[in-house]
Amino acid sequence: MSKNKELHKDLKSLQSQWKQAEPRTFTTVPDGDYVAKITEMSVETSKSGRIQVVTTFKIADGKMKGKETKKFDGLASEQNMAFFKGYCEVLGLEIPEDLTELPETLDEFVSDFKSLVNILVITKDDYQNTRVKGLSEYDDDSSTSADDEESEDEESEDEESEDEESEDSEDDDEEDDDDEEDEPKKKKGKDKDKDKDKDKDKKKKKK
Numbered sequence: 001m002s003k004n005k006e007l008h009k010d011l012k013s014l015q016s017q018w019k020q021a022e023p024r025t026f027t028t029v030p031d032g033d034y035v036a037k038i039t040e041m042s043v044e045t046s047k048s049g050r051i052q053v054v055t056t057f058k059i060a061d062g063k064m065k066g067k068e069t070k071k072f073d074g075l076a077s078e079q080n081m082a083f084f085k086g087y088c089e090v091l092g093l094e095i096p097e098d099l100t101e102l103p104e105t106l107d108e109f110v111s112d113f114k115s116l117v118n119i120l121v122i123t124k125d126d127y128q129n130t131r132v133k134g135l136s137e138y139d140d141d142s143s144t145s146a147d148d149e150e151s152e153d154e155e156s157e158d159e160e161s162e163d164e165e166s167e168d169s170e171d172d173d174e175e176d177d178d179d180e181e182d183e184p185k186k187k188k189g190k191d192k193d194k195d196k197d198k199d200k201d202k203k204k205k206k207k
Contacts, residue, residue, distance in 0.1 A: 022047070029069045029121050031128075035061045035138045036119050038091075039068070041106040043075075051075045053084060053106070057130060060116055061138065069121055071130040075099075090132055091117070 036057035044054050055071040073087060074080040088095050091113070096105050116136040122129060 029059065029064050029067050029128075031121050031123050033133075034059050034064065034069075034119050034121065035116050035136045036069075037116055038110055038113055041110050043103045043106065046072075053102075055130075057117070057119055069119070069128070069130050071119075071132065087132060090134055092135075 034057075037060050038055060039058050040054075040056040042054055044052060046052055052075060053073040055073070057069050057071070059065050059067045059069070071087075073084040075084060085095060091109075093105075093109050093113075096102060116138050118133040118136045120131045120133055122131065
């Protein structure tokens with residue numbers, strides 16, 4: 001009974017922290033490079049009271065396709081703001097001069113932003129964050145390669161058709177040549193028959 005009382009006291013002393021603690025989930029995305037789509041950018045206040053921009057990424061390719069990871073950019077200091085502005089330049093996001101307009105600007109940007117981005121997921125000191133390396137050419141490469149393949153197929157088909165036409169024309173020429181060679185042979189044969197008939201007539205007259 002004494003152990004239970006001590007445990008009860010220990011748990012009671014943690015009651016205030018228990019109420020304040022909020023559920024925290026961890027991303028299941030392993031560290032590494034990914035191609036992702038930005039699904040949300042919002043201005044939020046962290047538990048510690050820090051104003052920050054939270055960007056949510058959805059993995060667009062590979063085994064982790066569909067999984068989400070986040071990037072946190074603080075706005076509490078000039079240095080933090082400088083890093084965030086650099087991040088916006090990479091995305092092509094035009095930031096407003098009036099900071100109070102940032103939430104609306106981010107919403108509009110995400111709704112219009114169709115490009116994918118290359119990201120690097122890193123875990124440090126038990127915290128996982130995401131770095132944006134630049135815009136991805138994943139979609140452009142795939143479409144371009146598909147177009148190239150189609151054009152190559154069309155070219156090869158054209159070449160084959162040209163080859164077939166040239167072969168047919170060569171065959172036609174050969175057939176015509178054969179016909180021309182046969183005709184004089186037939187004439188020679190007829191001339192020989194006429195000569196034979198003349199010889200027979202001569203012999204009859206002599207008799």
